[in-house]
Amino acid sequence: MKQTMGVTSTDFDFLRDLVYRHSAVVLSADKTYLAELYLQPITASLGLATIGDLVDYLRNKPFSATHTQVIEALVTNETSFFRDIYPFEALQKFVLPELIKKRAIERSLNIWCAACSHGQEPYSIAMLIREHFPLLANWSVKLIASDFSSKALTKARQGRYNQLEIQRGLPSNLRDRYFHKLDNDWQIHDEIIKMVDLQQINLVKPWPSLPKSDVIFLRNVLIYFDIPTKKALLKKIKQQLSSDGYLFLGNAETTINLDTSFERLQLEKSICYRLK
Structure with missing residues (x-):
């Protein structure tokens, strides 16, 4: 049964593999909060109810702009001016x-x-x-x-x-x-x-x-x-x-x-x- 707010380990494993195959970035299994934080807007924009629904959508579609959106959302963009001076x-x-x-x-x-x-x-x-x-x-x-x-x-x-x-x-x-x-x-x-x-x-x-x-x-x-x-x-x-x-x-x-x-x-x- 899909979780309304969270993401199941099976669904997150799919997302981890998606990110790795296209960016080589390794997301550890305990980073499910990334999906919970950053994928809700994409889910809503597609008219879907849960992140589980989004994962089902990604599984059943050829690679598309939505897949790219999801990958970019899950990969860290932490930066700052003159970081570590x-x-x-x-x-x-x-x-x-x-x-x-x-x-x-x-x-x-x-x-x-x-x-x-x-x-x-x-x-x-x-x-x-x-x-x-x-x-x-x-x-x-x-x-x-x-x-x-x-x-x-x-x-x-x-x-x-x-x-x-x-x-x-x-x-x-x-x-x-x-x-x-x-x-x-x-x-x-x-x-x-x-x-x-x-x-x-x-x-x-x-x-x-x-x-x-x-x-x-x-x-x-x-x-x-x-x-x-x-x-x-x-x-x-x-x-x-x-x-x-x-x-x-x-x-x-x-x-x-x-x-x-x-x-x-x-x-x-x-x-x-x-x-x-």
Whole structure:
């Protein structure tokens, strides 16, 4: 018998498998609250009564936009401006100054935020560049930001954030310089939005052609994957990263015991990785 408010373990197993097959994200069996929190609007929009009815609908239909909606709803989009500030400090103090010296002749720089969610991370990097590296205005700087979720990318392209999102990590001087009020929200200026090339890329599917990356932010992504997927992704990252480039992972992530091609580098309070 279907539960009215909750989700049965059998139905959640179907949802977990759906998410894994299309995003490689592993949802643990105790995350049923995600379905209860995020799937009710989709259920209601289809005129269905319960999440169990939604699962039946998904089981009996070919893969569609509704399946994509459900997957995107269940995958975490947790992010904030200048999240865990230390990687951004390392970028400002060490990584970009070094790369600017090394790239002085070609005057080009490529940065990739490989799971950008709602855009706070790439926009943080764009503001950092605008604030501290004015000489890069005359360089070819490609700041690519990607996510597998079209919904997340739509929000990122809008560049509009509510007060809570603004308060999480964004210094007030940057807010005042690069945002303006729009009703009850804050709208990032077009000059920052135009610095970021937003693309839809599923990291576990074939990638489009990308320029070699001097810096890759792949933060708080590996934690959602199983070990074979982590290894496969790091192998692709290794091929994408410039020979002298930098890889930033999340605080709880590492390449150790996954890929021996990388060496760990401590830059003050930040950890990053380079190819050996």
